[in-house]
Amino acid sequence: MTEKTLPAAAGWQWWQSAFGLLLRAPKSVLLYPMLFALFFCAIFLVLSFVLALLAPSMPVVAVLVVVLVMLATGMLSPALMLGLMSIFRSADQGESPSMAAFMQPFRERLLPLVAAGLLIAGFSIIVQFVVTAISGLGIDGLLAMYTYTDDIYDISSTETLAGMGLLPLLLSLLVTTVSMMLVWYSYFLVGWHDRPVISALKESFTAALKNWAPFLVCFLVYFVGAIVVAIVLSVLAVILVWILPKWILFLIGIVGVIVFAAVVMALLYGVWYYSYKTVFGEQEPTPK
16 A cells, blocks of 8 residues: 655645535534543543542552553544544545444454554553653652642642653653654554554554655644634633623633534544545545
């Protein structure tokens, strides 16, 4: 399988295509990513609650819980993500997305996708322990990353990042980038093209490396867009505070956060799908 090397402008075109898909099929590309996000938010909240109970008296057990949860979610993530991409592919082809399309990876390519997720999750766990060891933050620093409360540890989640130091922070950034390059196209290649797991990881890394220019443009668009949106929302919030009662502001805030998060996720997943489509697009998925 041969990947394309795209011009830098493709990074901007990914955003355009994702926005166009959002306008064409808003229900499909908004609903499923939100359900996906809620699933992982629920896992994080449960994990945070469990850690709050275990960490003060049994920190080692708490670390084991973190490792097990990371492995479990890592094993399921590829099939879930590819199911989500199946929804975007159906919407892109003008078809009505269905739960059957979402569940297709679970029925047909579950074991290879679980193997890919397990490799990535294991790699991430090792990296987190290495970074924690280098930074000298200890178990408290590691556990503080997975909880919403800071009063049960000797170090808060904010202090965890601030106390890492330049070298561990750069190492973490480098490893995160490499991990994303390995993952970015591998799920598509394993699930839709029947590629062996190791080959898919290698091909994903190579394709991402060859297309560094469009990825850079894509990131810059995201960065500039985030700044512009933050400024606009800040100005709008100041105006609304002066003219609306607090209870209305509260309702607007809740609805606004949900809608904004749904739109952002739909665009990000759309960019992910169209980057795959343009790099490997002329090669149709293996018939099932």
